Amino acid sequence: MTIIEHEASDPASPSTVPAARAIDLVKTYGKGDAMVHALDGINVEFDSGRFTAVMGPSGSGKSTLMHCMAGLDTPTSGRTFVGEREIGRLDDAGLTQMRRDQVGFVFQSFNLVPTLNARENITLPCDLAKTKVDPEWFDYLVAQLGIGNRLSHRPSEMSGGQQQRVACARALIARPDLIFADEPTGNLDSNSSAEMLEFLRRSVTDMRQSIVMVTHDARGAAYADRVVFLADGSVVGELLSPTADSILERMKQLGG
């Protein structure tokens, strides 16, 4: 029921407004001779209701791209949008509002609040925004992620995979338009990684969730609908409906 309602209220399709986009995005660090172009004029769109992976070797600027597009970092020049909202025009209050109702985050380090138990960590975004937690949605997420028996545990009492699943539930609890995932499986073993990626895949397929995931793992990227390749701060190619092999092939071509 919940799922159908969600779809009905959000009829976005790949052809309408992209979930996020960047226009001529430049980010430099340092000055003069020591200046480094982390992002060198990037133009990219992430489709709504799809799972996009961003790949590239270390230092290619993939994390910087994500931080700038998520409003965590300020670009040197260029514009970024989440949905129709231009991030550069938002002040701190606007950014906070955007984080509350438009985007969710999953990080490599699980980033849970150590003093709160799993349930409290999951509902934290709603508590902060002072919105009501949808109990059916909560139960659905918890069941999907298989963490129902861990809800009263503190992060220190859970395995890495469990912690990351709690972080995932937290990212989704407020039904954001877009999830930014930064190497979400970087600290997980292969079993946990697979479960995590399958969950993300399902949430795109079943619920038309938009996800942008930064990764350097080809097998992980293969869960995506589309892979965008970055090198030296520029987009150097992309793959649709990728497989692990095709991604590895492309990486080799790019000299990664």
Place this chain on the structure above:
Amino acid sequence: MRRVVLQGLLAHKLRLALTGLAIVLGVTFISGTLVLTDTLHNTFTTLFGHVYQNVDFEIRGTAAFSNNGSNGGAVRKPIPQSIAITVRRIPGVAYADGIVSGYAQFIAPDGKAISTGGAPNLGLSYDPNQQLSALDLSAGAAPTSAHDVVMDAGTAEKYHFAVGDRVQVLLAGPPQTFTISGIVKFGTADNLAGATIAAFNLPTAQRVFGEEGRFDAIDVLTTPGAEKSKVQHAIAAALPKGVQVVTGQTVANEQSNDINQAFSFLSTALLVFAFISLFVGGFTIFNTFSITVGQRTRELALLRIVGASRRQVFRSVIAEAFILGTMASLIGLGLGVAAAVGLEALLKGLGITLPSGSFVFEGRTVVVALLVGIGVTVISAISPARRAVRVPPVAALADYHAEEQESSRRRITVGSVLGLFGIALLVLGLSKPAIQAVGVGAIALFIGIGMLAPIVARPMASVIGRPLARLFGISGRLGRENSMRSPRRTAQTASALMVGLALVSTIAVFGASLSKSVTSSVDNAINANYIITSSAQGGAGEFSNSVSSVAANLPGVTSVSTVYQGAFEIRDSLPNLTAVSTTHLSRTVILRMVSGRGEAALAAGQLLIDTNTANSQHLSVGSVVPVKFAQTGKSTLRIGGIFQPNALIGSYLVGDDFFLSHFNNPLPVAVLLQTKGASSATRHAIDTGLRPYPNLKIQTRAGFEKSQQQQLDQLLGLVYALLALAVVIALIGIVNTLMLSVFERTHEIGLLRAVGMKRRQVRSMIRLESVILAVFGAIIGILVGTALGTAFASSLKQQGVTDIVIPVSRLLLFLILSALLGLGAASWPARRAAKLDVLTAIATN
């Protein structure tokens, strides 16, 4: 968000406890002071209510001075005895009889004068009308003959006196022996807050207090059913000028008001120290919150990422402070009440029995304790909360490294402005003098210095740490590095101790200067070989006026000068007037005349003033000033001469003849003896001759100086003790910071242990860091305190602080003590660091 705050607090109970302790101690001090003074005040109010509950009217002299001065009660002239006869004839008056009071002190069986603490030795007339008397006989009978005395139960019990025993009593005249006819209680109390009571029948009391034919007041009872206001009018109509009739209630209110004033001084003094403790506590809270906000950067950023607004983050830190402050204040409040109960018990143990009054716990105490405790905590957390707000969301990411954007320039500007503002206020406050300005100035100065301290923290820690690094090898080197690592944290931690030591050093410099000035001022004021004062605490008592004549006839004594003191009104102020014998003046007192005449002017009944008074009052030799005396009323005095400030005499001096003619039966405050040499035979003769007066303290000039200094040292000791709490709180701050540092460096300590550092070396590393912190704070504090103390002392030059002394050895002692205290403060954190399990420590990130 509320949950994040609460769970966060619960997860760090130890940090919570250590941080809260600073506030707990300060609030304990405040609430204890309030409860104790409220209780004492209530006790005395009840007491006077009891004394006057049956008195319908009191007839007494009108207040002699419009301004009551600083001594509390109004000065009144005794009234003629004959008034009682007149009043008794007035219809509606059932009973009217006089009361007199004066000095009477029992002598113990061992020959010593009996006194308790600083409480007075009261001599009273015993009113046989039990309805009127405040004294309740618990054994024996009322004093009827001229040889009878009744004694308070407290004294009787302590010195094992019983009804029928003979007891010697010191009086205004020579000591006399009486028979104890009865033992009395004061209401339910054994004595009046430690004061001894000797009561005689009325004629005897009048005789021994030198009030023949006069009463201090007349207590009146009306006949049942009489209309009181009518009676009062009738009495008033019958009274001569200068005599008034008031209700018993009025007298009770006046007396409890006087007491209230005395206690409000006590509570103000104690509250000042309580606020100092809380101020230092504020520094440690600020420091702890700064550090924890730093340590929680990741968590705060994470909250921002999942949608917390800046305002929510700010409020979360403030809420944490609020909860901490509330808990600490409530605990402090409880402890304060307990402390007050304990203090009262202590007073009782010391023989200062209080009437079984109810324990007073006013709502105001709760409000003040909570308001101040929570206020200090929350205000101290504002700046750390603002820093928390500045944490960017991106700081939650693993690879984020904070760019050190120290707002140091702004801090230096604000710190300098605050510091200069503080100095300006201090200078202004000292020159006025205005205590509030001094207080606010000191606060501003301390905060300013606290803000500027990080600039010098690194170089100073480096210098202080160098010998330690050399002495203790690698642990010394690491301890030094750690203390230099974050100059801001080092400075913040040391700031609390800085404030504590600044205050202690201020007192040290001020006290040493005062002490030196006392010595030189005694040498410059007194010529006499022997100085006789009361043995009562502080020498502030009176003694029999027969002492002078006894002393004058002793072998070896060449001249005697009796010193009296009493209040008089001059130009709307009520200063003390001192009188000395005009004959042999120069042999006992050093009077350095600046202009006019000395001895001759005194003999002629003129007034001498010191140069300070001459300058401030714009008086010169020959000026005629209007004055007023309680006994003799308005008069004028001609200024006969101006002398250099003299510690013994004070500002106003007259001859004894003049004084005796304007004061009713005064008692001497000191007798000065000049002798032929200071041989032991002379001393023996004086001691023997004055043996009947055990309430005397007979001292050589050197001994007098020494006892003056001892009194000063006692007072300073009390101040040090009160300031010690602030230093303790500062040390708790150091413990707290070190604990947080150890926690923060768990990984690093594990690493050091892994590469071969011994537990012992870890311990000394933490300890040496603490020593550097403490010495850093102490050095700045001592420097600031020395400057402050010098400023205070020099601002009192006019008041007789003529020498400025910087007690270098004492200040060095403070420095060494601080280092040792720092060492002690580190012992727990050091043990904790040494106990860390190497493997888990390394695994921690």
